Amino acid sequence: MVEVRRYDVVVVGAGMAGTSAALAASRAGARVALLEKQAEPGGSAALSVGMFWTAPSVEAYRRRIPRGDVALAERVVADHRETLEEIRALGARVAEAETRDIMTFGIGWSIDVRAMLSLARAEVQAAGGRLATGATAVELLQDEARAVAGVLVREAAGALVRYEAGATVLATGGFQGAPELLARYVGPHADRLVLRSNRGSVGDGLRLATGAGASATAGLATYYGHLLPYPLDTFGPEDFTPMTQYYSDATLLVNLRGERFCDETLGDEILNQAVTLQPEGRGVMLFDHDVRSTRAVAESFPGLGAVDRFDLARRGGGRCAEAATLEQLVRTVTAWGVDGDRLARTLQHYTDVTLAGGGVSDGVPVSPSARAPHTGPFYALMVQPSVTFTLGGVRIDTDARALDADGRPVPGLHVAGSDIGGLSNEGYAGGLAPAYITGRWAGRAAAAVVGG
The missing domain is CATH 3.90.700.10 (Succinate dehydrogenase/fumarate reductase flavoprotein, catalytic domain)
Structure with a gap:
């Protein structure tokens, strides 16, 4: 028998975006399951230097990333400082002084990213949420109307568990750890790219989302490294x-x-x-x-x-x-x-x-x-060359809802962080800050679906 566990919101991936989504959903009143395939949570964010940065303005974004999704950029830029204060209020260190001209154009603040991740997870668990490591997503669950209703997970010991939920967030970190996908989307020599991040991000989010009817963005050939x-x-x-x-x-x-x-x-x-x-x-x-x-x-x-x-x-x-x-x-x-x-x-x-x-x-x-x-x-x-994370991914709107090829939301499915595409395309608009910000969109929207 497959064990069934029921939550309001299930989040796949416990890096920056997934942890942010879990925190936002929990604060909105949802009971959350936060799933991580690796033995330890944190993903690539836990390996980073902790610079929380993005474009200083939409105009600067347009100049640097002319093929980017401006609608996403407008909201990321608007949310940047507010989310920074949210991290400070959580109890994690945030630098007082800003750093400018990051990657030639960005603005950001250094944060203690590992403390932030730990504090956020602790708050989710204290509110009745669950953190499960060694939990690999096998496939998304869908109801008779094809709405996403959770995820089937294989635990470290091999047992299958159905995490049923009214809304699901994918935040698995991109596909930079999958040489065959890099070769398919980026081109010759891409399967030789040196991996400059965690090894668990192998395209689970893209696979799961497109399998449930979501569409991929343009820019799958671009990446940050x-x-x-x-x-x-x-x-x-x-x-x-x-x-x-x-x-x-x-x-x-x-x-x-x-x-x-x-x-x-x-x-x-x-x-x-x-x-x-x-x-x-x-x-x-x-x-x-x-x-x-x-x-x-x-x-x-x-x-x-x-x-x-x-x-x-x-x-x-x-x-x-x-x-x-x-x-x-x-x-x-x-x-x-x-x-x-x-x-x-x-x-x-x-x-x-x-x-x-x-x-x-x-x-x-x-x-x-x-x-x-x-x-x-x-x-x-x-x-x-090396690869830290991929820039193409699942198409979303400004509530982090996964969209199909016709631009319609896939019911019950939200996507955040490096699993999304559109915000960055050749040029990139930051890692930690867009991950946290889009994770917060996803968590709030997911909680709203289930009435949190």
Whole structure:
């Protein structure tokens, strides 16, 4: 016999979005079951540096993410500061000072994300809710009218349990942990992406939602991640931030053919996606002493401290080079399998265009703010892309209701966090803040469905 457990709202995924949804639903009077497939709750949020950020305005969002869903962005931006105060009131640390120009344009505040998650879960449980770990969602339950009525779960010991509920929230964190889905949606080399998040986010939310009639968004080929050294001897959660080459926007970035392929000043998270589509999914950053002694050792986020990313890359196994002249650097990089003649021409053309104040070099835009390497010694680092979470996902409205292909809500089903698509598309509008905010939408709307 399959055990049946009945709740008002069931939430699948206990990361930032799922925990926020559970908290919001509980505060609205619903009895909540919060399910997590891994042995510990927290998801990728618990591995993050805790920067709660998004676009500072809808106008800034439009400039950075022109193919994004503006309706979702308007509400995320409007809710940002209110949800920040909600986290502070919960008892978690929230920085007093804001950080600006995050990922070139965002605004945010550092929070103690692990404390926030723990405090929120404790409140849900104190209100009569349940936290179940080692609980893998198998399929959504649907009634005769095809409304979602809960979820069938396989527990760690193998037993099946029916969690029946009037409303269900999916917040499983995207599909970055599934190489076959990355290859299907992102393209060649994507199945090699280094995973820079938890390993449990393998597309459960997308699979469950579309199986129940929900529609996927555009932008399934886009994702958030950062460039890492290539190769790497080891790579674990403790390396996620120190090994990230945030300063790539201050370098000259080429592929193995020695060609530029993207405006470097767009930012590391954009370059990361572009490198994936290059030959063998690799690139080479070239830069000078000025960049090496400033951007490459700068603090990435307030409170994290400065680290020497180039030195860490070298010690971690990355292919690095240092040379007194650019000519010597090109010869070294040629030995890595890069087309040296093409690289030399690329470097000369790029230098000429930067000195002229920007324009186009070999068919690729050069920003007026770009600066070619000119102060020795000179450096090179081979890089590879990583994935933190995917940006495409389930289509939702501003109440986080899952929508079908005709734009109609799927009864009883809500989706939040990295399981949704539309808010970010190539450019991204933040991780923790949009996850918490959309989770709160979902939890409140789910509670309203059952009269909470």
